[in-house]
Amino acid sequence: MRQFDLTPLYRSTVGFDRLFSLLDAAADTAPTYPPYNIERTGENTYRISIAVAGFAEGDLNIEVKENALFVRGERQAVTSPSTTVLHQGIAARAFERRFQLADYVQVQGASIENGLLHIDLVREIPEALKPRRIEIAAPKALEATKEAA
Structure with missing residues (x-):
């Protein structure tokens, strides 16, 4: 699966860091147990x-x-x-x-x-x-x- 780098979005937005953190967490492989x-x-x-x-x-x-x-x-x-x-x-x-x-x-x-x-x-x-x-x-x-x- 491709990994997306959200760093440029952090630099150009204000107040959306929680949303980007959720996207980062969702992109990680989730445990199944x-x-x-x-x-x-x-x-x-x-x-x-x-x-x-x-x-x-x-x-x-x-x-x-x-x-x-x-x-x-x-x-x-x-x-x-x-x-x-x-x-x-x-x-x-x-x-x-x-x-x-x-x-x-x-x-x-x-x-x-x-x-x-x-x-x-x-x-x-x-x-x-x-x-x-x-x-x-x-x-x-x-x-x-x-x-x-």
């Missing part, structure tokens, strides 16, 4: 589901910082001197997933079910930023003639 889904569950609700088989609640850390959601997992090694692993197919490696959140997206909660970590998100737009209808007032000359009639 652990697999995840992003679902839209309603008009303003979303769910991120991450496959975390073998991880306990204490092995996972979810953190929101600015507009980024970080999910980290580090499985504590459980070794018993009386057992020997003949084949290890369940991944036990540490991971970190980062999701960029849009403005006004908040984390509602998280739960683990059937080896999946579910993180529920909701977009709550402040009332001041929601579209509102502006009524058109009648001209004052017309109002005066309506009142006289």
Whole structure:
């Protein structure tokens, strides 16, 4: 895949550095472990589901910082001197997933079910930023003639 150098854009623009940073991050090859889904569950609700088989609640850390959601997992090694692993197919490696959140997206909660970590998100737009209808007032000359009639 081709790499694009965004350096000339940094020099000739002001205030777009966050956008260019997102483009740089998107161009990098993203890790594929652990697999995840992003679902839209309603008009303003979303769910991120991450496959975390073998991880306990204490092995996972979810953190929101600015507009980024970080999910980290580090499985504590459980070794018993009386057992020997003949084949290890369940991944036990540490991971970190980062999701960029849009403005006004908040984390509602998280739960683990059937080896999946579910993180529920909701977009709550402040009332001041929601579209509102502006009524058109009648001209004052017309109002005066309506009142006289």
